[in-house]
Amino acid sequence: xxxxxxxxxxxxxxxxxxxxxxxxxxxxxxxxxxxxxxxxxxxxxxxxxxxxxxxxxxxxxxxxxxxxxxxxxxxxxxxxxxxxxxxxxxxxxxxxxxxxxxxxxxxxxxxxxxxxxxxxxxxxxxxxxxxxxxxxxxxxxxxxxxxxxxxxxxxxxxxxxxxxxxxxxxxxxxxxxxxxxxxxxxxxxxxxxxxxxxxxxxxxxxxxxxxxxxxxxxxxxxxxxxxxxxxxxxxxxxxxxxxxxxxxxxxxxxxxxxxxxxxxxxxxxxxxxxxxxxxxxxxxxxxxxxxxxxxxxxxxxxxxxxxxxxxxxxxxxxxxxxxxxxxxxxxxxxxxxxxxxxxxxxxxxxxxx
Ligand SMILES: CSC[C@H]1O[C@H](OP(=O)(O)O)[C@H](O)[C@@H]1O
Numbered sequence: 064x065x066x067x068x069x070x071x072x073x074x075x076x077x078x079x080x081x082x083x084x085x086x087x088x089x090x091x092x093x094x095x096x097x098x099x100x101x102x103x104x105x106x107x108x109x110x111x112x113x114x115x116x117x118x119x120x121x122x123x124x125x126x127x128x129x130x131x132x133x134x135x136x137x138x139x140x141x142x143x144x145x146x147x148x149x150x151x152x153x154x155x156x157x158x159x160x161x162x163x164x165x166x167x168x169x170x171x172x173x174x175x176x177x178x179x180x181x182x183x184x185x186x187x188x189x190x191x192x193x194x195x196x197x198x199x200x201x202x203x204x205x206x207x208x209x210x211x212x213x214x215x216x217x218x219x220x221x222x223x224x225x226x227x228x229x230x231x232x233x234x235x236x237x238x239x240x241x242x243x244x245x246x247x248x249x250x251x252x253x254x255x256x257x258x259x260x261x262x263x264x265x266x267x268x269x270x271x272x273x274x275x276x277x278x279x280x281x282x283x284x285x286x287x288x289x290x291x292x293x294x295x296x297x298x299x300x301x302x303x304x305x306x307x308x309x310x311x312x313x314x315x316x317x318x319x320x321x322x323x324x325x326x327x328x329x330x331x332x333x334x335x336x337x338x339x340x341x342x343x344x345x346x347x348x349x350x351x352x353x354x355x356x357x358x359x360x361x362x363x364x365x366x367x368x369x370x371x372x373x374x375x376x377x378x379x380x381x382x383x384x385x386x387x388x389x390x391x392x393x394x395x396x397x398x399x400x401x402x403x404x405x406x407x408x409x410x411x412x413x414x415x416x
Contacts, residue, residue: 099213104141108170111145179411180390181216188223207298209285293381294331341371
């Protein structure tokens with residue numbers, strides 16, 4: 064059984080979700096009860112371990128898990144890592160119990176690697192901020208949620224923010240609410256408050272006036288897939304921030320583990336951007352299926368049946384990204400070769416399975 068914190072219930076309630084089978088975990092991923100690229104990788108790996116422990120068809124379970132959400136490459140990476148461990152154990156003569164144990168051990172190894180990667184991203188990101196904004200007093204704008212809720216450690220971009228905060232170098236964290244599912248308002252504000260970080264929430268549409276007022280020293284965001292040329296898919300609304308940052312000469316920095324780099328995807332046009340239900344736009348909170356909330360929907364904010372365009376992500380081209388920070392270093396300028404170098408450098412995360 065997998066026990067997860069249901070992120071759709073935050074910040075109002077801290078509710079544990081018990082996934083006793085793969086369909087339940089797939090549903091949790093699809094409804095963003097569990098979300099965020101690195102955590103999706105861990106969920107995928109633990110899901111394969113769950114399938115092995117329950118005696119399911121592990122190959123089929125791996126396909127279902129990897130297909131639950133298409134954009135974050137970490138999900139398929141975590142699934143592949145665990146599936147490879149399972150198959151190696153079986154080939155080596157392990158019985159069902161032994162193969163399940165080996166799969167769980169691989170998921171736990173990925174979990175520990177992600178935590179170490181988070182620490183190194185924080186260190187590398189802080190060193191970059193010191194270069195980009197000498198003297199500290201950083202006013203950082205972030206989008207969506209990239210803290211411990213998406214990671215085996217303290218997250219990606221928010222891990223850098225926390226390190227700056229602990230070092231007395233952060234003046235303000237500007238938190239984009241991040242419509243339509245409000246990961247910023249619900250989750251980043253929740254994490255920042257718990258950490259004692261000085262933060263201010265803003266409507267996504269207000270970011271432009273902050274740049275114009277000279278109130279932003281750097282933008283730090285996460286990523287769901289970084290293509291071989293450095294094109295980066297991240298929560299919808301990231302690309303407009305990159306354009307604003309370039310116009311106002313503000314550094315725009317992507318923070319992600321190397322498990323988010325996908326050298327098999329050549330450029331941004333090859334990244335599949337997940338399209339999500341219109342209800343998430345036309346209703347606040349959107350449908351929140353679950354045993355105690357069957358058919359629950361949100362508060363209508365548009366006439367019933369209003370068509371909606373709801374891409375979960377957008378893609379920022381490399382030329383608008385100041386730097387990509389991973390646990391293995393910093394790529395700047397962002398090019399195919401600088402991205403490949405990050406992916407190739409040894410770090411706490413094992414190479415592609
Ligand atoms: C650092 S990974 C977090 C990443 O994932 C979010 O997407 P979602 O909430 O749909 O899983 C968003 O793109 C964040 O930047």
